[in-house]
Amino acid sequence: MKKILVLGSCGQIGTELVLALRDKFGAQNVVAADLKEECPENLSNGPYIRLDALNKELVRSYIIEQQFSDVYLLAALLSATAEKNPDFAWKLNMESLFIILDLAKEGHISKIFWPSSIAVFGPTTPRFNTPQYTVMEPSTVYGISKQAGERWCEYYYNKFGVDVRSIRYPGLISYKSLPGGGTTDYAVDIYYKAKAGEHFTCFLKEDTALPMMFMDDAIRATIELMEAPAEQVKVRSSYNLSALSFTPKQIFESIQKVIPSFTVSYEPDFRQAIADSWPASIDDSYARENWGWRERYDLDKTTSEMLKNL
Ligand code: NAD
Numbered sequence: 090m091k092k093i094l095v096l097g098s099c100g101q102i103g104t105e106l107v108l109a110l111r112d113k114f115g116a117q118n119v120v121a122a123d124l125k126e127e128c129p130e131n132l133s134n135g136p137y138i139r140l141d142a143l144n145k146e147l148v149r150s151y152i153i154e155q156q157f158s159d160v161y162l163l164a165a166l167l168s169a170t171a172e173k174n175p176d177f178a179w180k181l182n183m184e185s186l187f188i189i190l191d192l193a194k195e196g197h198i199s200k201i202f203w204p205s206s207i208a209v210f211g212p213t214t215p216r217f218n219t220p221q222y223t224v225m226e227p228s229t230v231y232g233i234s235k236q237a238g239e240r241w242c243e244y245y246y247n248k249f250g251v252d253v254r255s256i257r258y259p260g261l262i263s264y265k266s267l268p269g270g271g272t273t274d275y276a277v278d279i280y281y282k283a284k285a286g287e288h289f290t291c292f293l294k295e296d297t298a299l300p301m302m303f304m305d306d307a308i309r310a311t312i313e314l315m316e317a318p319a320e321q322v323k324v325r326s327s328y329n330l331s332a333l334s335f336t337p338k339q340i341f342e343s344i345q346k347v348i349p350s351f352t353v354s355y356e357p358d359f360r361q362a363i364a365d366s367w368p369a370s371i372d373d374s375y376a377r378e379n380w381g382w383r384e385r386y387d388l389d390k391t392t393s394e395m396l397k398n399l
Contacts, residue, residue: 092118094157096185097164099123102204102258102307104131104266106161107307111135120155131265142185143266149188153197159315161202162189168208169360170270171231182234186241193251201253202315205327206238207300208232211255212366221329221375227367229374238327246325254314255327259300259371261307262391265399272363276301276318276340280395283344283351292358295338298369302332303386303394310382317380324375332384333391334370343392 091114095107099119108131110119116135121128128137138153142164152160164185171178192198210219211226227233235257240371245251262271268274275291276299282289293299310330314322341353376382386394 092120092155092157092160093159093161094120094122094152094155095161095163096122096140096148096189098128098132098137099266100163101263101266101268102304103161103163103263104129105263105304105308106163106311107132109312112171113312113363117268119327120157123219141187143181145184145188148190152192157198159200160192160198160238161200161311162186162190162206165204165234166231167269168206168229168231168273168363169272169274172229172363173236178230181236182231183237184297186238190241190245190251190253191341192251194245194249194362200315201251201254203242203255203312205235205240205255205257206231206369207257207259207367208325208363209236209239210368211368214368215368218370218372220372221324231365234365242328252319253325256307256314256330256376257312257327257371258307259302259331259333261302261304262395263304264395265304272360272367273299273301275337279337279340279344279353280392280399283348284396284399285395286350289341289351289353291337291353291355292360293337293340293355293364294357294361295355296336297361297364298334298336299364300331300368300371302330302333302384303391304382305394306332306386307326309385310376313382314376314380321380323379328376328379328382329371329373330376330382331371331373331387340392343388344396346389347392347396373386
């Protein structure tokens with residue numbers, strides 16, 4: 090029987106992933122774990138444990154004792170936060186991964202999900218329709234850590250047969266929990282301001298296109314990839330995954346169709362340079378061909394869901 094651990098469960102992705110996994114596999118079979126002392130209310134329908142992903146001894150003994158089959162490792166410092174604390178970002182993003190990869194190598198875990206990001210690409214990568222295999226020279230601490238992580242995932246798969254699966258998430262848009270310090274956070278914040286009837290000041294320029302995705306699509310993709318037969322999972326570094334690509338101006342116009350009085354101004358900060366180094370759109374044909382990925386949300390449908398649920 091499946092027993093799942095989601096480590097880093099209280100963030101933007103973890104909150105929704107835990108709920109979706111509990112729906113599918115039963116609440117008692119999905120343990121949420123995070124640094125946070127208290128279990129957030131929205132995860133209180135199942136088991137929760139405080140666990141530091143960097144505490145090697147504790148993580149090892151807990152996973153071995155509880156006999157988890159699948160581990161989703163979500164604990165990380167995100168792009169904007171990582172730039173402010175590079176040493177710690179490297180430590181957290183890499184060491185936590187090695188702890189889990191080694192447990193799988195030793196046979197204590199059957200399957201790992203570890204998220205990568207469009208941040209693995211850099212300024213020398215083709216910006217439009219960025220291919221799965223292309224130039225990758227990330228220029229952020231976060232991107233460097235994700236690219237290194239991808240290489241190690243593939244290495245553990247090839248060398249030790251570790252069943253590790255990964256997606257290069259684009260910017261994720263959700264209403265159940267707040268984003269955790271990324272460069273695409275504006276595309277969530279803008280809906281909060283619109284819904285509150287306030288003006289929005291955007292930290293990116295109006296014409297900065299970035300790949301994005303509504304959270305429901307991202308969660309469904311994650312579970313579909315994890316449930317795909319192993320032989321269909323041909324990319325063992327990380328899959329490109331795409332749904333939307335839009336600029337701050339386009340998301341503003343999508344919101345204005347619903348709230349005509351909404352206003353936006355643009356004051357780019359240090360995150361503009363990060364965004365400029367990332368792709369504008371992604372070619373995800375491997376995910377489509379290998380395990381049947383299809384998105385369901387376009388920009389207007391995302392806007393409608395966000396404004397309805399916030
Ligand atoms: P988040 O910052 O919202 O959540 C991360 C969670 O990890 C937080 O609840 C935090 O308390 C927890 N955490 C941090 N350090 C920990 C530790 N030492 N031990 C245990 N828990 C710890 O991040 P997110 O947006 O949910 O992202 C999850 C993963 O997905 C990350 O690896 C991130 O790089 C990746 N990702 C996210 C996005 C996005 O748009 N949200 C895009 C690409 C990739």
